[in-house]
Amino acid sequence: MLTQRLSLNKAPVIRVKPPGPKSMEILSIQDKLESSTRSYTRFFKMAIDYAKGSTIVDVDGNIYIDWFGGVSVMNLGHGNPIVIRAIEDQLNKITHITELPTEARISYLKNLNATLPGKMKDHSKVLFTVSGADACEAAISLARYITKRRTIIAFSGSYHGIAGGVVHATANPHYREYASFNPHEVFFAPFPYPYRFPIKGDDISKVVIDYLDYMISDPYSGISKPAGIMVEPIQGEGGYIVPPDDFLPMLRELADKHSIPLIVDEVQTGVGRTGKIWASDLYGITPDIMCVSKSIGGGIPISSVVYREEYDNLPTAFHLGTYRGNPLGLAAGAAILEYLMKGNLLDRVTKYGRNILSRFQDMMNEYGVIGDVRGKGFMIGVELVKNGTTSPNQEIAQKLRDVLFQNGLLMHTCGHYGNVMRFMAPLTIEDDLIDNGLEIFESSIREMIK
Numbered sequence: 001m002l003t004q005r006l007s008l009n010k011a012p013v014i015r016v017k018p019p020g021p022k023s024m025e026i027l028s029i030q031d032k033l034e035s036s037t038r039s040y041t042r043f044f045k046m047a048i049d050y051a052k053g054s055t056i057v058d059v060d061g062n063i064y065i066d067w068f069g070g071v072s073v074m075n076l077g078h079g080n081p082i083v084i085r086a087i088e089d090q091l092n093k094i095t096h097i098t099e100l101p102t103e104a105r106i107s108y109l110k111n112l113n114a115t116l117p118g119k120m121k122d123h124s125k126v127l128f129t130v131s132g133a134d135a136c137e138a139a140i141s142l143a144r145y146i147t148k149r150r151t152i153i154a155f156s157g158s159y160h161g162i163a164g165g166v167v168h169a170t171a172n173p174h175y176r177e178y179a180s181f182n183p184h185e186v187f188f189a190p191f192p193y194p195y196r197f198p199i200k201g202d203d204i205s206k207v208v209i210d211y212l213d214y215m216i217s218d219p220y221s222g223i224s225k226p227a228g229i230m231v232e233p234i235q236g237e238g239g240y241i242v243p244p245d246d247f248l249p250m251l252r253e254l255a256d257k258h259s260i261p262l263i264v265d266e267v268q269t270g271v272g273r274t275g276k277i278w279a280s281d282l283y284g285i286t287p288d289i290m291c292v293s294k295s296i297g298g299g300i301p302i303s304s305v306v307y308r309e310e311y312d313n314l315p316t317a318f319h320l321g322t323y324r325g326n327p328l329g330l331a332a333g334a335a336i337l338e339y340l341m342k343g344n345l346l347d348r349v350t351k352y353g354r355n356i357l358s359r360f361q362d363m364m365n366e367y368g369v370i371g372d373v374r375g376k377g378f379m380i381g382v383e384l385v386k387n388g389t390t391s392p393n394q395e396i397a398q399k400l401r402d403v404l405f406q407n408g409l410l411m412h413t414c415g416h417y418g419n420v421m422r423f424m425a426p427l428t429i430e431d432d433l434i435d436n437g438l439e440i441f442e443s444s445i446r447e448m449i450k
């Protein structure tokens with residue numbers, strides 16, 4: 001189903017025990033000059049030479065299998081010729097212009113429209129932003145502006161970014177009016193997390209929806225009528241948590257019942273990750289507002305907010321940012337969406353995703369440190385626990401990430417307790433790199449619990 005091999009022919013290849021001497025030297029210069037707030041250099045101690053498809057080469061010549069994809073950004077793989085060609089063509093035209101239309105911008109808008117979930121297609125407008133957090137923040141400002149209300153309902157375990165706040169140091173009151181953010185105006189509802197939800201049974205979606213319905217309806221609940229409900233269809237940083245299939249349709253109904261805009265954050269679930277271009281289509285829902293970023297730019301930072309056309313009476317300069325809609329990212333995004341629409345890559349993601357899930361499930365049946373395995377498409381979480389219990393085991397997750405790295409497999413953690421290993425490989429990863437990775441994963445677990 002893949003027309004050409006994108007990755008290097010053989011991986012992993014560990015020539016020097018990582019971190020090798022060349023990596024060490026570069027890492028020490030970085031340590032001297034760059035902020036200590038970095039986290040990934042603690043997890044994966046290597047300096048990068050180059051990457052191809054789902055393989056990454058460090059400066060010591062080690063070749064790693066990439067199940068990390070730059071935190072779910074490289075859905076089509078590193079250096080995919082389709083993306084590179086689009087960026088190269090655009091490089092020779094223009095690399096930055098604010099808002100004025102280019103061919104890349106119009107192609108992106110058209111292709112994005114053609115892929116939109118449910119009734120959004122042909123009935124939406126797009127607002128350009130720069131990062132995932134920027135898109136989520138603009139989405140909240142938009143919901144507040146159109147409803148003239150303030151409270152946002154978010155979910156336990158959510159991650160929508162860490163932007164926000166600086167507008168309070170911007171003097172022009174015009175901008176503060178639309179974008180200002182008060183943390184007390186967010187109400188966190190429990191996310192239906194099947195493995196850890198305190199109320200057991202098959203109807204945890206109903207429990208959450210009934211609770212929210214009660215809190216929204218009751219004038220004495222303590223929350224004022226919300227401006228928006230913000231949700232990740234499958235939680236990403238929170239632990240690759242897949243809600244029951246009925247949850248999003250029920251949330252959609254609840255939002256309609258109370259006339260509250262539903263903001264769906266597709267930053268991590270989008271661009272084919274779950275086997276559909278948008279996870280909203282997996283659950284048959286139409287968002288009122290949708291946030292898009294990460295893999296849409298193929299490695300170039302872009303993001304967008306898509307919203308119902310009826311909301312489109314926004315004042316000029318409602319949301320600003322010099323770099324919104326970078327032409328290189330838009331050219332990449334247009335090419336990526338076209339590829340996903342025309343090819344059969346997503347069928348492969350659905351089919352292979354099921355196989356990978358079931359391989360991890362087999363391991364769960366074998367090893368007591370795997371408490372739960374869940375996922376859709378290539379968004380799969382493996383939750384690690386203390387042997388034979390459900391107690392989160394962050395220690396083993398951190399150790400496992402390091403052992404995998406030493407063995408040439410890049411895999412990162414997530415979750416409320418940092419105890420979930422996540423499979424977020426490029427959607428184009430070749431069969432042998434899936435198999436080799438699964439073997440390394442299993443043998444590392446076996447070795448660790450010996």
Ligand SMILES: Cc1ncc(COP(=O)(O)O)c(C=O)c1O
Nearest residue numbers: 131132133159160161236267268
């Ligand atoms: C669902 C979701 N929303 C928003 C963000 C924030 O994106 P960014 O890091 O580009 O600001 C992330 C980042 O991981 C995310 O996973």
